[in-house]
Amino acid sequence: MEDVPEGTGSQQSLAELLDILDLERIEVNIFRGRSPEGGPQRIFGGQVAGQALVAAGRTVPEDRxxxxxxxxxxRPGDPTVPVVYNVDRIRDGRSFTTRRVTAIQHGKAIFALSASFHRAEAGLEHQAAMPDVPPPEELPTARERLTRLFDTLPASVNWHPIELRPVGPLSVETAHNPDLRSQQNLVWLRTERPLPDDPLLHVCLMTYASDMTLLDTVVRAHGRTMDDIAMASLDHAMWFHRPFRADEWLLYAQDTPRASGAHGLARGLVYTRSGELVCSVVQEGLLRL
Structure with missing residues (x-):
């Protein structure tokens, strides 16, 4: 969700998020990251994924x-202690580079990531068409819509420095109106403020943001909210097709093809406002009533 209005609780600033993604290098292939103060009781999944990708990217040439x-x-991450990221340099080929990253806390692995890097090449071109949606300027922010619904916003809401403008109903609205329920979830997003011209940073911020609304897509299809479902991300995959900027509007078109056995699957396609497909996402989560 978006930043909270003043006086409604703590929020993580964009400057703090950028600082959190700027890992400390403690050895050639070992990095250390921290979590924001006053955050949730466990580390946000997008944070550890973004930090792991930062660690991997810092061991790869910039032209890949x-x-x-x-x-x-x-495992759930502990926000009160640092996370150590150990990078394994699996392969350095002529056109592909592969890295494996393990995030460790209290002597145990809490997260594992494999990432592939590839130098630019020409090839076949096609893409799925972008959904026809209103531009972000015509939509209220998630903060504005929640403020209309609640006199006091829940203290448990974990606010991020990512501006969200949902195209359709919020999950709290689908919980009270079955006619609004859908297996689709369309959201415009961008960072609150401009970012430096670092391609890896923009990719890592999209990795961070990609975990914010995917599982909500599953529960909203059933008229549920995060307050009555115990949710946890299980696995996450992303493909980056074209360079993009995370500080410019991106449409996150999400859907959920299946939920069963306490598992829910969600997919997302990320488009620039000009209609170029720049990223694809798939995630499965644990969903317990």
Missing amino acids: PVHSLHAYFL
């Missing part, structure tokens, strides 16, 4: 951007 990542959330 990341094109895919596959990750597993193994």
